[in-house]
Structure formats: C-alpha cells, structure tokens
Amino acid sequence: MWHGEYREPRLVEVYDAEHPWGWEDDFFMRVLADRTTSRVLDLGCGTGRLAIAMAGAGHEVTAVDLATPCLDAARRKPGADRVRWVEGSVETLPPRAFDVAFLVGHVAELLVTDEEWSAALRALRDALVTDGRLILDSRDPVARPWQDWNRPATERSIVLADGSAVLAWTESAPAGEQTVSVVHHYLFPDGAELTSTAVHRFRDEEALRDSLRTAGFRVEELYGGWSREPAGLSEDGELIVIAAAEPRMLA
Template identity: 50%
Template sequence: MTRARTAGYRDGMQPATHQAEFRHARLVEVYDAQNTWGPDDDYFLARAAEGPGGRVLDLGCGTGRLTVALADAGHEVTGIDPAGASLDAARRRPGGEAVTWIHGTSADAPADAFDVALMTSHVAQFFVADDEWAGVLADLRKALVPGGFLVFDTRDPRDRGWEAWHAPDDRDPVTLSDGRVVQTWSEVTGERDGVVDFTLGYEMPEGDELTSTATLRFRAEDVVRRSVEAAGFAVEQVDGGWGREAVGEGAGELLVVARAV
C-alpha cells in the first residue's frame, strides 16, 4: 500500500471520508489505475476453476477487474459491492454486461445459488468486529451449495505489513488513463489489538487534495480458522502466498480455501 496522510489539512485539502477510495468517483479512477492485474488475480482465477461448479460469487467485487475476468473464463458470475461508485465503474468495464451486479452486502446474496464464493483484495479485513465477520461468513455459507468453496485472502499479522504503509512524506505518482498524474501517500494513524487505522491521501491533477480513511482487522491464522469453521465450513487449505507457498514462507498472506459442509 502506497497511500495516505492526515497530519492536518492544508489549504485545498478536503476532510477525510471513510473508504472514499471506493465511494468517491474521482478516487475510484485512481484506485483502478493503481491496482492492475497481479498474481493475486491469477490465484483467485485458478481457485475458482477448481470449484465444484461454475456459479461464482465475488463479494466486495469493487471495480470488477477480477469479476469480469471470471466471466470471460466461462463462469456464471455475480458481483456484490456496497460502494455505488465502484460498482458503476465495474458495470462500465468492457465485458461487464456478462456479470450480474448487485449493489449491496453479503446479506443480499441469494441462498443456495453458488458453487464458489470469493472475497479478494483483503475484503475480509474490513469486517473489524467479530460479530460482523461472523455474520458475513454465515451469509456466505447460506449462499453456497453444500460442498461449495469459499476462498478469501487476509494478511498474516505476524508479517506486520502495515508498517510499510506509514510513509507520509513519500509521494507515489499514479498515472490515470488520460495521462494525468495523481500524487498519493499513506499514513498509519492507529494500531491496537490487531486493528490498524490508516489514511490515504491524493493530490489531484486539478490541484485539490482528497483523503480516505479506513480500518482493517488483522486476524491470526488460528482465529481465522475457528471463525470459518464456526460458520459451517471445513478449512481445506491455508496458503501463505500467491504461489501457494506455506504460511510464513510466501507474501505475508493467509489465503483460505474452505468447503461448505
């Protein structure tokens, strides 16, 4: 993560908005330019192909980069996201017409309708409270058929990846599709008991500055396993990296593959 700061608002800087990177149309454009296809997308695309059937739910689909690729690969895909600006961008993406898009949350997923459910881009970490996380897992269990696969990523807290996000004095240029450049930065603003607060900052080409705040929960592997199993899944694999390395030997990830029982 190479973004954000809040050490006071300078002239022209707007007050920080919670998760504005997903909800503000101008920042969604930056997000898309910043987050292009990578090894994580290859991982989830491959995992989806290993499921028991071709009906795939992408929960927290964002701007639809992977969602559309899943449809291109022949899956019957539904993308759900609560951020309207991100979902608007997903619908406009070439190939987006092949996806069923739902503006909503896990509670809006139809029951017994999917063979595979994915949560990518560390969506799982945005569910900070334990009861909220348990509710999402319960919704996904209802959405999957018996034997269906749940696959998601969450960062291993032992890797302490958030320490690399604290760079309020470093600017990272992001080039938009029309050639304009946005300067981005980041700052961690709080850390307690596995919960990390951070702010993303953007110096826009028009001269104004926008900020986006967020909070993520870093759950240890044993905590993740217990929560998934309590929701009615059997954990079949936990990888540590996008090349399916063992936990602790990959990219600081916990990549969970579980089966609905």
C-alpha cells in the same frame, strides 16, 4: 471520506488505475479452474476486474458491492454485460445459490468487529451449496504489514487513463487490539487533495480457522503466498484460505 476509494468517483478512478491485473488474480483464476464450477459469487467486487474475467471464462458470475461508484465503473468496462451486478452486501445473498464465493482483495480486513465477521461468514455459508468453496485473503499479522504504511515508504505517483498523475501516500496508526487505522492521501494535478480513511482488522491463522469452523466451513488449503507457499514462509505475507461449506446440521 470513509472508504473514499469506493465512494468518491475521482478516487474510484485512482483506485482502478493503481490496481491492474496481478498475480493474485492469476491465483484466483487457477483456483476457479480446479473444479467444474458454474455459479460464482464475488462479494466486495470493487470495480469488477476479477468478476469480468471470471465471466469471460464462462462462469455465471454475480458481483456484489455496497459502493455505487465502484459498480458504475465496473459496468462501463468491456465484458461487464456478462456479469450480474448487485448493489448490496451479505444481507442480499440468496440461499444455496452459489458453487463458489470469493471474498478477496483483503475485503476481510474491513470487517472489523467479531460480529461483522461472524455474520458475513454465516451469510456466505448459507449462500453456498454443500461443499461449495469460499476463497478469501487477508494479510498475515505475523508479517506486520502496517509497519510500512507511512510516508515516505508509501509515497507514489499513480498515472490515470488520461495521462495525468496523482501523488499518493498513506499514514497509519494502531487503532486497538489487532486493528490499524489508515488515511490515504491523494493530491491531484489541479491542487485538490482528497483523503480516504479506513480501519483494518488483522486476524491470525488460528483466528481465521476458528471463525470459519464456527460458521460451518472446513479449511481445505491455507497458503502464505500467491505461489502456494505455506503460511509464514512467503514474502507476500498473506493468509489465503480455501474452505468448503460443511453439510448443514438438521434440527
């Protein structure tokens, strides 16, 4: 299934179990606390881990995702009633409605074509107030993370809330310039095997900076790791961007 972790309820449960709170979430919460911010957008919120935490910290959070099963799982979590959940994508974003927007969890990699990526950045710029911040993350292609996205390196056991375990592994292959195709396999205790497929696009630092500038953003900070290491100097192998929305040009 295409993006099955977000669309198939059994895989959504597995996804949630495999992605508990991590150091990246601590990073995002610190960034959010850097300024007085009220209206927050979490685009591609998944099962809502970060959105619920941001709302719990006192922010007015709108969490947007295309996948109904993910939103259903998010709404069942403690604290979910503090978040405004929206089923949709960039096309649903109101203008000048947010002080800060998050596009994290490597969601940027799933916007594969230049057209998709440019349209998303333009919509995010329109949804932010002037000087509003955009925080996004994507894996650094210099680190070539996909080299380890095959069995046996990716084989793991994921323990679900009921104590049962799912055997999981990933296979990957180049899908074109700067893109990698992945297939995630999940073997359940009852013998059912479900798969999830996706294509990831890896943009380097120069491409990210250029696309953000074209969309009307000013890159303020760019890191390579969750401890704010410079790009290329962290084992995390990330490109973490904090950008500000430039004033709109008058016609």
